[in-house]
Amino acid sequence: MSQTDLEIVVDDPTAPEDNSPSVVSSGTVEIVVCLLLLALAVTLGTDNWRTGASWDSTGPEPGYFPFYLSVILGGGSLYGLVVALLARRTVSDTFVTRAQARRVLAVFVPTLLFCLVTQFLGLYVASFLLISGFMRFVGKIALWKSLLTAFLFTAIMFVTFDIAFDVIMPKGPLEAAFGR
Amino acid sequence: MEAFGLLLHGFAVLLTWKTLVLMMVGLVLGIFVGVLPGLGGPNGVAILLPLTFTMDPTSAIVMLSCIYWGALFGGAITSILFNIPGEAWSVATTFDGYPMAQQGRAAEALTAAFTSSFIGSLVAVLLITFLAPMISSFALKFGPPEFFAVYLLTFCSFVGLGREAKHKTVISMSLGLLLAGIGMDTVSGNLRMTFGSPELLRGINFLVAVIGLFGISEILLTMEERLALRGHAASISLRVVLGVWKDLPKYWVTLLRSSFIGCWLGITPGGAIAASFMGYNLAKRFAKDPESFGKGRIEGVFAPETAAHASGTAALLPMLALGIPGSGTAAILLGGLMVWGLNAGPLLFVEHKDFVWGLIASMYLGNVVGLVLVLTTVPIFASILRVPFAAVAPMIVVSCAIGAYAIQNAMFDIWLMLGFGVVGYVFKKIGIPLAPFTLALVLGNRAEDAFRLSMIGSGGNLGVFWSNGLVGFITTLAILLLFWPLIDRLLGRVGGRRRAGTAAQ
Numbered sequence: 081m082s083q084t085d086l087e088i089v090v091d092d093p094t095a096p097e098d099n100s101p102s103v104v105s106s107g108t109v110e111i112v113v114c115l116l117l118l119a120l121a122v123t124l125g126t127d128n129w130r131t132g133a134s135w136d137s138t139g140p141e142p143g144y145f146p147f148y149l150s151v152i153l154g155g156g157s158l159y160g161l162v163v164a165l166l167a168r169r170t171v172s173d174t175f176v177t178r179a180q181a182r183r184v185l186a187v188f189v190p191t192l193l194f195c196l197v198t199q200f201l202g203l204y205v206a207s208f209l210l211i212s213g214f215m216r217f218v219g220k221i222a223l224w225k226s227l228l229t230a231f232l233f234t235a236i237m238f239v240t241f242d243i244a245f246d247v248i249m250p251k252g253p254l255e256a257a258f259g260r
Numbered sequence: 261m262e263a264f265g266l267l268l269h270g271f272a273v274l275l276t277w278k279t280l281v282l283m284m285v286g287l288v289l290g291i292f293v294g295v296l297p298g299l300g301g302p303n304g305v306a307i308l309l310p311l312t313f314t315m316d317p318t319s320a321i322v323m324l325s326c327i328y329w330g331a332l333f334g335g336a337i338t339s340i341l342f343n344i345p346g347e348a349w350s351v352a353t354t355f356d357g358y359p360m361a362q363q364g365r366a367a368e369a370l371t372a373a374f375t376s377s378f379i380g381s382l383v384a385v386l387l388i389t390f391l392a393p394m395i396s397s398f399a400l401k402f403g404p405p406e407f408f409a410v411y412l413l414t415f416c417s418f419v420g421l422g423r424e425a426k427h428k429t430v431i432s433m434s435l436g437l438l439l440a441g442i443g444m445d446t447v448s449g450n451l452r453m454t455f456g457s458p459e460l461l462r463g464i465n466f467l468v469a470v471i472g473l474f475g476i477s478e479i480l481l482t483m484e485e486r487l488a489l490r491g492h493a494a495s496i497s498l499r500v501v502l503g504v505w506k507d508l509p510k511y512w513v514t515l516l517r518s519s520f521i522g523c524w525l526g527i528t529p530g531g532a533i534a535a536s537f538m539g540y541n542l543a544k545r546f547a548k549d550p551e552s553f554g555k556g557r558i559e560g561v562f563a564p565e566t567a568a569h570a571s572g573t574a575a576l577l578p579m580l581a582l583g584i585p586g587s588g589t590a591a592i593l594l595g596g597l598m599v600w601g602l603n604a605g606p607l608l609f610v611e612h613k614d615f616v617w618g619l620i621a622s623m624y625l626g627n628v629v630g631l632v633l634v635l636t637t638v639p640i641f642a643s644i645l646r647v648p649f650a651a652v653a654p655m656i657v658v659s660c661a662i663g664a665y666a667i668q669n670a671m672f673d674i675w676l677m678l679g680f681g682v683v684g685y686v687f688k689k690i691g692i693p694l695a696p697f698t699l700a701l702v703l704g705n706r707a708e709d710a711f712r713l714s715m716i717g718s719g720g721n722l723g724v725f726w727s728n729g730l731v732g733f734i735t736t737l738a739i740l741l742l743f744w745p746l747i748d749r750l751l752g753r754v755g756g757r758r759r760a761g762t763a764a765q
Contacts, residue, residue, distance in 0.1 A: 090491045092649075096484065110690045117431060124438055127453050139715040142450040145708045146441040153434040159427045175689060180484040182684075187483050189679075191476065191657050195674050198661065207658040211651070219650020233655055237662065245314050247666045 096179030103181050107172035110164040117157035186218050202252030208234045224250035263389055267727040270617030274625060279322055283622065286323040286629050290330015295337055295641050296652060302588040302698075304331050306467055307659045309596055310666035316613050317600040324596060325576075328589055329381070332572050333634045336373035336565060336642065341366060341642055342491030342722075348533035352540040356553060356560025360590045363556050367496045370638055371504040372561040376515065378631045380569035383519035385623040386478025386524065388577045392609070392620075395581040396756040399606035405724045409734035411707040413741065416585050417528060418566035418696045420744035428692045436697040439464045440704025447712050459672040466595045466671045467699050468664045469680045472693055474588075475660040479653050481688060490513040495639045504558075511562050514543050520564045522570025526586055529580055532571040539567030573623065579604060580616065584703065588695050591702045599667070 128150060176184065187242035190210055197206035212230035216219045241247040274280075293304030305327050312320035317543060329613030336352035340357035353373060360369035402410075415433060422429045442453045443463025454460040508515075518539035525535040543563035544553045553560050576593070583605035585591035597604045609616055634641075664677040687694060718724035726732040740747065 106690055109686065113686060113690060113692075117435070120435075124453050125457065131450060131452055135720055139713055139720055142445040142448045142452055145436055146452060149434045149438045149441070152432060153438060156427045156431040156434060160431060161429070163425075176484070183483045184480050187479055187653060187657075188682075190654070191479075191678065194654075194657060194661070195678055198674060199671055200722065203658075203661060203665065207654075207661075209278055210658060211654040214654040215648075215651050219648055221648065221650060229651055233658070237658065240311075241662060241666070244309060247310055247313060247662075248669065249665060255616060 091120070096177065096183055099138055100177035100179035102174040103178050104175045106173040106175045107168050109175045111161060111168075114157040114161040114164060118154055118161065121150045121154035121157060127257065187214075190214055190218070198250055200252060200253055203249040204234050205252055205254050206239055207237065263393055266393075266564050266574060266613065266617045267621060268615075269391060270619075270621030271625070273318060273614050274322065276622045279319055279622075282319050282323045283326050283629060284633070286326030287330040287333075287626065287633055290327035290332075291334040291337075291641055292644065293327065293639075294334020295644050296329035296656075301307075301480060302470065302592055303660075304328075305589055305592045305596075306470045307475055307663045309467060309592070309599070310337065310663050312596070313599065313666065317527060317597075317602055318618045319613075320596065320600060320616065321593070321619050321621045322626075324386045324593060325619060325622055326626045326630070328572070328593070329623075329630045332381075332569055333374060333377060333630055335721065336377065337370065337634075337638060337641055338491075338645070339563070340369045340373060342645065344491075349564075349572070350534075352564035352568075353561060354538040355540065355564075356555070357549050359554070359556035360470070360558070360561070361492045362399055362723075365556065366492045367500045368504055368558065369561050370472070370554075371496055371635065372558050374631055374634050375508065375563045376562040376566040377569040378519075379515055380519050380522055380566035381573045381623070381627045382571045384573035384577075387523055387574060387622070389620055390614070392577055392581045395577075396609040399582055400610070401489075402606070404717065405727065405731045406468060406734065408707060408710035408714055409725055409731050409738065410582060410584065412736055413704055413738040414699065414703070415696075415707075416738040416742035418699070420741040421528075422693060422696070423534075424691060424693045426745065429696050432692050432694065433696040433700045436700025437704045437707070439469070440466075440701050441708065443524065446705060446709060459670070462668060462670070464701075465667055465673060466678065466698075467592070467599075467667050469701055470588075470592055470595070471599035471660050471664050471700070472677040472680025473684035475656065475678060477665075477684030477688060479656055480685045482649070483653070491642070491645075493577050496635055501635060507558075511559055511586040514559055514563050515566050517546075518566035521568045522572075523574040525567075526571035526574030528586070532568045532575070532587065536564035536568040540564040576623075579634035580608065580619070581606065583608075583706070585699065588698050591698050591731050593698050595702055619695040636694070707754060 123252075125147060128143035128147035129203055132141035133143040133147035135144070138248060190213065194206050196209040208230045211233055212226045215226035215229060216223055219226075241249060276603045290304060290307060293308075305324055308327055308751075309324065311685070312323055335345065336353055339345045339350040339353040340361050343354050343358040345351040345354055352689045357369045357373060360366065396577070397404075413638040418433065419426060419429045438453075440463075443451070444458055444461065445452050451461065465611065475508075475543075518535075521538050521542065522532070522535045525538070526532065540563050543559055544550045547559065549551065572587065572589070575590040577586065579594050580587040583594070583603070585594045594604050602608065602615065660677060661674050665671070667673060684694060713725050718727070724731075
């Protein structure tokens with residue numbers, strides 16, 4: 081069968097190196113997560129206790145169900161904390177290497193900025209900036225390709241949601257200038 | 261035979277140009293989502309859900325379920341051509357699918373994958389057609405205690421039967437149930453866990469959480485890996501298709517076995533991932549020459565694909581009949597039903613006949629159309645992978661944000677989505693399962709309402725959960741399943757001692 085001779089090859093020039101040093105181990109992250117969950121369980125638990133977590137004449141009070149869930153969550157995270165602390169003595173897996181962390185932040189930070197820009201300039205402007213910027217600076221794709229793709233994608237989204245399906249997105253000064 | 265008549269009615273509802281076009285659109289979007297790295301069935305459905313808000317429920321569910329079928333088909337393309345499973349349930353497909361592609365039999369492997377997916381779904385849809393109405397009419401007699409018992413059973417079986425560390429499943433589930441309780445309490449009208457914030461008053465929307473947990477976190481995870489890929493391009497000719505189909509009857513045992521496993525694991529919350537591996541392993545064990553598996557054997561493609569699809573489809577059975585989703589994607593479809601103002605559960609079969617049978621009919625039609633579509637368009641979809649991830653990733657982020665915002669028109673939800681993205685990323689990396697979290701979040705309020713209504717009914721007596729044979733049986737089963745790992749170990753120890761005793765004699 082000759083159809084299979086064609087090959088699709090895509091390279092990833094900025095791939096994280098395999099021998100990158102570890103930033104933090106899974107065990108440490110597990111301990112931190114368990115502590116955070118424990119704090120959350122205590123906060124929600126006290127709030128529900130305040131709302132009323134006992135029984136009255138009609139049955140359980142509003143806080144009853146969530147209060148006992150906070151107790152379960154607290155118990156689960158406490159157990160997880162102990163397990164993670166005990167496992168600390170043995171060698172723990174890597175949670176993330178430095179090269180991986182750099183790549184993850186390369187997506188996370190732009191996404192965070194995108195949310196901020198959406199709040200002030202509206203979603204469509206933010207989306208244009210995110211896509212063009214990400215393609216250009218993270219993906220190292222030619223500027224004209226990045227701008228064109230970003231513009232087309234944003235325009236298609238605008239037509240689909242705002243015009244065709246009447247799903248209204250947050251908008252900013254630019255859309256206002258065009259009277260939308 | 262009543263089911264058959266209703267099904268025909270369902271087809272009549274479906275056979276309009278508008279619905280058929282929506283079906284095609286859904287399938288194409290679904291395959292797209294299934295092929296792209298960093299997006300899968302649940303994310304695809306969650307992100308595209310807002311598109312359907314202005315449609316009528318029947319068109320909406322047809323489109324969404326077609327996205328789901330499409331994603332199931334799409335997962336197979338990347339596993340076979342690139343050795344990259346687009347979905348966790350396609351991992352087992354790579355074992356024999358990729359070697360086949362390397363040997364130049366990619367077209368054959370793809371045809372086998374699509375055909376067996378089709379067969380698996382078909383078996384599961386048949387099961388739904390005849391079993392769902394029966395279960396739902398039985399469940400019509402359920403009161404709040406029975407419903408709570410069924411919810412309890414679902415939660416407990418996750419903890420007892422899940423493969424993750426038990427405490428991590430418990431954490432994930434209780435967190436989901438807690439977050440579901442934020443906002444206005446539906447029984448008393450009191451505010452809970454809002455800490456005076458007007459944004460939390462609305463509660464945490466299930467779909468916003470899902471978009472963050474699956475969409476955003478998946479992008480973060482995908483970026484960690486090397487994204488280079490090389491694979492085979494293939495187009496499928498009619499001759500190959502007919503050749504594979506001619507050989508199908510030879511493999512009827514494998515197909516049937518995998519369909520059965522898939523249906524079973526789909527209804528119980530075992531899921532498509534477990535089903536595909538089990539299908540593959542059993543096919544290998546029962547084969548005369550197990551060594552030939554993993555070297556490009558067509559049965560090794562048939563077995564996992566049939567099971568994965570049967571399971572993915574069967575997961576909709578408990579959702580339709582009882583309002584309890586059997587998988588993450590089914591949970592999201594359930595979330596969709598709520599947005600359209602429909603209440604999933606036994607009453608759905610009585611009150612919204614058009615909707616239910618339209619959906620079931622769309623499962624038949626969607627799978628047939630999907631099969632034809634993927635067989636003819638594989639080369640196009642395979643070339644999607646040439647698009648660099650740096651272009652795809654920001655587009656997915658934007659789509660997620662649109663999806664999250666559209667649900668309640670709230671900027672706060674976009675921030676919430678981002679937060680859940682980080683939570684999902686961390687949880688996945690330290691092995692806290694997300695499926696129980698999703699399930700708990702969507703079922704939390706119903707479970708609590710059922711519990712409180714039963715308590716009000718019984719005057720606060722917990723004995724109501726053992727008040728009759730049915731509810732007592734379900735509750736006891738739930739508790740048994742919760743402690744199943746302990747019981748299993750205990751039984752093993754007793755068995756071991758007895759064996760040791762007989763050996764000594």
